[in-house]
Amino acid sequence: MERDTILKVIQAYVHKMPALPVTIAKVLEITNNPKTSPADLNQIISLDPVLMGKVMRLINSAYYSLPNQITSLVRAIIMLGINTVKNLALSTAVLGTLGRASDFQALNMEGFWRHSISVGVTAKLIATRRNVDPKIREEYFIGGLLHDIGKIPLNNKLAKEYVQAISNTDREHTPLYRSEEEIMLVNHAMVGKLIIENWRLGENLSDAVTFHHNLGDYAGGHRDLVITVAIANLFSNVYELGFSGDRYPEELPAEVLQEMGVDWDYLEGIEESVKAEIEKAQVFLQVAH
Amino acid sequence: MKYGGNTSCLELRFGEEDRLVVIDAGTGIRELAGHVMQTDLPKGPIKTELFLTHTHWDHIMGFPFFIPLFIPNTEVKVFGPVSFEDDPLSKIFGDMLRYRYWPVRLEELAANIQYSDLKEGTMDLGGDLWVTTKYLNHPVLVLGYRFEYRGKVFCTAYDTEPFRNLFDVSPDDPSYDAEAVKEGALAAEEENNKVTEFFRGADILIHDTQYTHNEYVNPKSPKLGWGHSSFEHAVNVAHKAGVKKLLLFHHDPDRSDHELDVIESKIRRTVRAKSRVEVMVAREGMTVEA
Numbered sequence: 001m002e003r004d005t006i007l008k009v010i011q012a013y014v015h016k017m018p019a020l021p022v023t024i025a026k027v028l029e030i031t032n033n034p035k036t037s038p039a040d041l042n043q044i045i046s047l048d049p050v051l052m053g054k055v056m057r058l059i060n061s062a063y064y065s066l067p068n069q070i071t072s073l074v075r076a077i078i079m080l081g082i083n084t085v086k087n088l089a090l091s092t093a094v095l096g097t098l099g100r101a102s103d104f105q106a107l108n109m110e111g112f113w114r115h116s117i118s119v120g121v122t123a124k125l126i127a128t129r130r131n132v133d134p135k136i137r138e139e140y141f142i143g144g145l146l147h148d149i150g151k152i153p154l155n156n157k158l159a160k161e162y163v164q165a166i167s168n169t170d171r172e173h174t175p176l177y178r179s180e181e182e183i184m185l186v187n188h189a190m191v192g193k194l195i196i197e198n199w200r201l202g203e204n205l206s207d208a209v210t211f212h213h214n215l216g217d218y219a220g221g222h223r224d225l226v227i228t229v230a231i232a233n234l235f236s237n238v239y240e241l242g243f244s245g246d247r248y249p250e251e252l253p254a255e256v257l258q259e260m261g262v263d264w265d266y267l268e269g270i271e272e273s274v275k276a277e278i279e280k281a282q283v284f285l286q287v288a289h
Numbered sequence: 290m291k292y293g294g295n296t297s298c299l300e301l302r303f304g305e306e307d308r309l310v311v312i313d314a315g316t317g318i319r320e321l322a323g324h325v326m327q328t329d330l331p332k333g334p335i336k337t338e339l340f341l342t343h344t345h346w347d348h349i350m351g352f353p354f355f356i357p358l359f360i361p362n363t364e365v366k367v368f369g370p371v372s373f374e375d376d377p378l379s380k381i382f383g384d385m386l387r388y389r390y391w392p393v394r395l396e397e398l399a400a401n402i403q404y405s406d407l408k409e410g411t412m413d414l415g416g417d418l419w420v421t422t423k424y425l426n427h428p429v430l431v432l433g434y435r436f437e438y439r440g441k442v443f444c445t446a447y448d449t450e451p452f453r454n455l456f457d458v459s460p461d462d463p464s465y466d467a468e469a470v471k472e473g474a475l476a477a478e479e480e481n482n483k484v485t486e487f488f489r490g491a492d493i494l495i496h497d498t499q500y501t502h503n504e505y506v507n508p509k510s511p512k513l514g515w516g517h518s519s520f521e522h523a524v525n526v527a528h529k530a531g532v533k534k535l536l537l538f539h540h541d542p543d544r545s546d547h548e549l550d551v552i553e554s555k556i557r558r559t560v561r562a563k564s565r566v567e568v569m570v571a572r573e574g575m576t577v578e579a
Contacts, residue, residue, distance in 0.1 A: 015375065038455035039464030058373045062408050063424060074469045075476040078455055082514070083428035088373040134468060 001158075003185040010153045010191055014198050017152060018095035022113040023048040025287045031090040038082055042073055044089065047281050049116050049146045051089050055080075056142070057199035058088060069202035071139040106162035107155045107245050112148070114242025114278055120144035121277045122232035125270050130261055132224070143208035143229045146201075148244050150192030150209070158184055166245045176246040177213045189213055215256060228260055235267045241274055291546040293573025295320065296347035297447065297539065299495065303418055303438050309337045310418075312434060312445060317573065318351035326356055334362035338414065340407075341369030342447060343431040344381055352382065353391045363400035370424075370432045371406045379404040407432060423487040425449035426480070427516035435487055441579040444488050444532075447497035447539045450505075450518045451526075452480040488530035492579035495571065496523035498537040501552065520556055528564040534579075536571040 001009075019027055023044060030040045045051045052073070059076040060069055070076060077085050123144035127137045155162050161184050168179040177187040192209035204222045208229045211218040218226055230252060236242060237249045257263055296315030302308065309329065311321065329335050335357040342348055357363040369378050382404065386395040395402075409432075411421040421435040427448045436443045456473035458465050488494050499517035506513065520537060527535040537556075540549060553570040560568050569577070 037464065039458070039466070039469070042456070042469065054373070062430065072472055072476070074456055074472045078452060078473055078476040079424070079480060080430070081426060081428055081516075082455065084372055084430060091373070135472075 001184075006158065006184060006186055007194065009157050010186075010194060011198070013153045013157050014195050016095055017050050017092075017195075019048050019050050019089070019093045020113050021109050023051070023285060024093045026285045027051070027089050027093040029287050031086045031093070036082060036086050038077055041082060041085060041089070042077060043284055045073055045085070046141070046145070047113075047117065047285065049149050050152070051092055052142060052145055053149065053195070053199050053201065054088060054092055055085055056201050056205075058084075060202065061200050069204065071136065071142055071202075071205070073138065105155055105159060106166045107151060108243065111243030112151065112155075115236055115244035116145050116148060116242070117278050117281055118144075118236040118241035118274050119147055119229065119232045121274050122235055122267075122270065123228045125273065126228050126232065126260055126262055129266075130224075139204060140225060140228055143205055143225050144232050146192070146196070146205060147209055147212050147229050147233060148188060148192070149195050150188035150190065151244065153191055153195075154180065154184065154186075154188055169245065170247055173248045175213065175248060175250050176244075187213075213250070215252070224260070227256055231257060231260060231262065231267075236274075239267075239271055241271070241278065291572060292540060292549050292570065293317075294542075295573060296350070297342070298351060299445070300324075301436065301443065304416070306416075308416065308418070309335075310436070311337055311339045313342055313348045314339060314350070314352040314355065315348050316351045316354075319354040320573075322354065322356040330357070330360070334364065335360070336364045338366045338368065340420070340432075340434055341367065341378075341382070342434070342445060343370060343427060343429050345427075345429060345448070348448075349382060349385065353386055353393075358398050358400045358402070359393065361399040365400055365402045366405065367402060368405045368407050370408065370422075370430045372430045377404065378406050421487070423484065425484065426452050428514075431516075433484070433487060435491070442491045442493075443579060444491040444494045446484070446488065446494065446518075446523075448499075448516050449484075449497050450513070450516055451522055452477040452484075453513070485526055485530045488526065488532055491530065491532045493534045493536065493577060494527050494530070494532040495536045495538045496527065497539045498523045499539050499541045504541075520552060524556060524560055524564070524566065524568060527566045527568075528560075532566055534567045534569065534577060536569050536575075536577065538571040540570075 026044055030036055030044050045055055055073065055076050059080055120141040123140040124137055127140040165176065165179040165183045168174065168182065169176045177189060180187040189210050189212060193206055196206040196209050204225055207220050207222045208225050211226045212230045212233055215227060215230055234249055234252055237246050295317035297313040298315045298317030298321055299312040300321055301310040301312065325335060367378060367382060371378055371381065383395040385391065386393065388394060407422055409422050409424055411419060413419055417439050419437045422432045425431045425433045425446060431448055434445045454473035454477045456466065456469040497518045498520045500512050500519045502519040502521040504512060505519040517539065523535060523537060549570050556568055560566055
């Protein structure tokens with residue numbers, strides 16, 4: 001397939017991208033409850049990159065008078081109202097399916113989900129340690145949660161090619177984004193950029209998604225966020241917190257870690273906390289029968 | 290009925306040319322249609338701009354009964370908010386005129402209808418008329434309108450209730466999250482302030498007052514989250530924003546004329562002592578000049 005054709009296929013898919021199979025049952029349980037609690041709604045959206053992206057898209061595209069891009073889900077729920085957010089989540093959950101969590105695909109969606117949560121949680125922990133303004137810490141979580149969003153269309157619309165990309169990575173010990181480029185002429189960061197721009201989520205999140213494998217080329221104004229997400233991603237890959245196909249990620253120079261005031265000892269120290277957050281999320285996602 | 294039983298529809302007139310702007314197409318638009326046929330049609334084809342506050346039934350269901358739609362050369366520009374759905378206003382609104390609901394399909398109408406999806410912003414409508422929109426708080430996206438014409442300001446705020454911190458639960462609650470409580474309080478306060486500023490200095494404000502304060506917070510059957518305001522809230526916000534005339538609007542369908550009479554005189558007594566806002570209970574056919 002030509003690169004342009006691939007991008008068109010992906011572009012068309014972005015509108016129809018459903019919630020992750022891991023979260024769908026809980027989304028349905030929460031949204032079908034006539035007395036949906038704001039806290040539950042907040043939590044379920046926080047656990048799904050597609051839902052999070054769509055809610056952020058709505059709040060930021062509708063409210064023209066916003067002085068800054070909104071990255072607080074609490075604020076979005078208050079401004080848009082529970083009913084609107086709930087119905088948006090429901091409509092996203094019933095859009096179709098990305099396959100059951102257990103389905104064989106290049107990327108297992110449960111592993112992908114765990115990886116996305118891990119990167120979000122880690123990025124927020126690093127931001128908290130650096131005393132980043134609490135108002136924008138959420139931006140670090142969202143940046144991490146969404147950083148690999150570009151893999152969803154690749155994994156689902158170009159499934160055969162994606163299986164090949166991941167097996168090339170495993171065989172040749174190359175970073176996944178390079179294998180993707182070799183096989184499909186695009187990588188997940190490029191596709192992610194396309195999605196984030198389509199959702200009009202703002203330069204900060206777009207940069208985090210676009211440059212998380214390419215810090216050397218980054219000269220924009222959101223360096224802290226971009227670097228933090230890159231570190232959180234590398235940590236989650238190395239410690240195998242979830243699985244996103246990248247068994248041989250590129251190392252980051254020690255200066256990059258230093259720039260964010262962390263080292264591998266610190267990261268090792270937070271492993272249990274990150275795992276605990278993922279477990280907590282999994283418990284939340286269990287549906288009452 | 291003294292106050293009327295139709296659902297929302299407002300007729301606005303501007304300037305010597307009597308420019309017609311309609312807000313909402315509730316059942317009241319049927320009677321408006323009769324009036325417009327008598328007063329406007331003899332002067333030439335009817336041209337109007339119809340602004341929808343939101344797409345709940347009681348605000349759109351009169352549209353098929355707007356007789357000028359069936360008259361050639363009528364021009365209607367429809368403006369309104371759309372939500373997260375990808376369907377444009379033309380589909381959301383136009384779908385009421387389908388075979389299963391109505392004998393005349395949208396495509397068969399003689400009128401020329403144009404649709405514009407609105408979000409927050411300010412728009413020049415030409416002829417010195419400007420409109421600014423603001424999202425309000427209701428279980429669907431709702432726009433409040435602020436029309437400005439040669440120094441006069443007219444605002445709508447329905448259907449809406451004050452923004453509130455939805456995350457303010459007791460610290461004992463398992464869902465308690467201190468950061469969310471703080472952020473939620475700030476967000477609600479900021480949005481309420483924006484709404485007050487939106488009304489700032491209005492000559493006329495038409496505000497949702499479906500409930501009394503006691504009904505709104507009644508612990509046995511609270512109406513919080515239903516998307517409608519209390520009389521007391523509307524009066525307070527109008528006073529704060531320096532509004533000149535406040536019209537209490539969107540009456541509870543179960544409210545009797547007598548109850549509204551009592552509420553009006555009680556509110557007027559209270560307001561007279563504390564504020565310059567002139568308060569009136571809106572009723573069908575009422576004319577108010579800015």
